[in-house]
Amino acid sequence: MATALRRLAKCSVSARLLSFAGHSRGRRGHFARPCTVVAQRNFSSASTMTVDLDSSTGIAVMKLHSPPVNSLSLDFLTEIAISLEKLEMNKGCRGVVVTSALPKIFSAGLDILEMYGKSPERCGEFWRAVQEMWLKFYSSRLVTVAAINGSSPAGGCLLSMTCDYRIMADNPRYSIGLNETQLGIVAPFWFKDTMVNTVGHRTAEIALQLGLLYSPQDALKIGMVDELVPEEKLVSTATEAMARWFAIPDHARQITKSAMRKPTIDKLLSARETDISNFVSFITKDSIQKSLKLYLENLRKKKA
Numbered sequence: 001m002a003t004a005l006r007r008l009a010k011c012s013v014s015a016r017l018l019s020f021a022g023h024s025r026g027r028r029g030h031f032a033r034p035c036t037v038v039a040q041r042n043f044s045s046a047s048t049m050t051v052d053l054d055s056s057t058g059i060a061v062m063k064l065h066s067p068p069v070n071s072l073s074l075d076f077l078t079e080i081a082i083s084l085e086k087l088e089m090n091k092g093c094r095g096v097v098v099t100s101a102l103p104k105i106f107s108a109g110l111d112i113l114e115m116y117g118k119s120p121e122r123c124g125e126f127w128r129a130v131q132e133m134w135l136k137f138y139s140s141r142l143v144t145v146a147a148i149n150g151s152s153p154a155g156g157c158l159l160s161m162t163c164d165y166r167i168m169a170d171n172p173r174y175s176i177g178l179n180e181t182q183l184g185i186v187a188p189f190w191f192k193d194t195m196v197n198t199v200g201h202r203t204a205e206i207a208l209q210l211g212l213l214y215s216p217q218d219a220l221k222i223g224m225v226d227e228l229v230p231e232e233k234l235v236s237t238a239t240e241a242m243a244r245w246f247a248i249p250d251h252a253r254q255i256t257k258s259a260m261r262k263p264t265i266d267k268l269l270s271a272r273e274t275d276i277s278n279f280v281s282f283i284t285k286d287s288i289q290k291s292l293k294l295y296l297e298n299l300r301k302k303k304a
């Protein structure tokens with residue numbers, strides 16, 4: 001099943017690229033099979049998410065549910081990317097709110113177990129899925145809002161930064177940021193570019209080198225998130241925020257989004273294979289594997 005999902009994800013890259021620049025809502029009809037919410041729900045045998053599309057508003061809510069911490073494994077990444085693609089193909093869908101169904105955690109980022117003790121082939125496959133998820137979200141025609149209802153380190157922060165707008169629960173126990181250097185690893189250039197596009201060069205330089213995780217209040221100050229609200233108001237605020245984006249004609253908003261993001265997207269597209277081989281050779285180094293081992297042990301010790 002997972003292999004079939006991944007194959008489908010690979011085939012769909014061209015559809016995404018075709019759909020990105022300059023298409024209007026009226027032109028989406030040529031895509032195959034529109035998704036239905038029920039099909040979406042049944043799509044994943046592992047039930048790692050629910051996607052509910054309200055046909056009266058055109059807003060879908062994607063709730064990530066991969067316990068214990070929504071870490072982004074190869075299969076989970078693939079399911080997220082395919083779910084977004086199905087929404088893209090659905091004429092009735094104009095926007096998606098991404099949130100977590102788990103308490104206190106939006107996403108713990110990339111699944112460290114996918115990067116530790118794995119073969120180079122598997123690491124490469126994993127990294128392609130990370131790229132694919134990023135490409136799909138960053139180039140989405142939909143209005144994307146992250147409703148960040150828990151901690152969101154590293155890849156979790158990246159996922160939220162691919163969205164058009166971020167609303168975070170105002171809870172000082174939560175944190176968000178690209179903390180890769182704290183694990184002894186390096187955020188690749190397109191993580192860095194997404195961060196720079198979100199918070200600006202100087203702030204990104206400090207945040208990335210120090211691997212900073214920000215409280216919601218500090219994340220608001222640096223522009224990593226756009227709004228803070230009490231947790232219980234998160235999804236309702238996200239759907240309200242969506243109304244402002246829906247008030248703009250889709251084609252104008254989409255072309256503008258494309259103009260803003262295309263250079264960053266093209267940079268990865270033109271270096272995709274090199275980026276995969278850089279990742280594989282970096283992550284499989286003995287020294288990096290040792291850092292990851294230590295980090296995993298510390299995570300487990302923290303609990304004991």
Ligand SMILES: CCCCC/C=C\C/C=C\C=C\CC(=O)SCCNC(=O)CCNC(=O)[C@H](O)C(C)(C)COP(=O)(O)OP(=O)(O)OC[C@H]1O[C@@H](n2cnc3c(N)ncnc32)[C@H](O)[C@@H]1OP(=O)(O)O
Nearest residue numbers: 071108109110111112113151153154155186188279282299
């Ligand atoms: C020069 C060329 C460069 C090329 C590019 C090269 C490299 C780039 C490479 C990688 C980029 C990676 C980006 C990432 O996303 S790395 C992941 C970073 N994530 C983290 O650091 C988060 C770690 N987790 C936490 O801080 C906490 O778990 C969290 C705050 C999320 C939740 O805390 P809580 O107390 O509720 O839960 P825990 O008890 O800590 O965890 C429960 C359980 O889950 C396991 N776990 C947590 N996070 C992860 C994870 N990201 N992956 C896998 N597993 C995770 C944790 O170990 C516990 O497991 P167990 O003890 O119950 O077995």
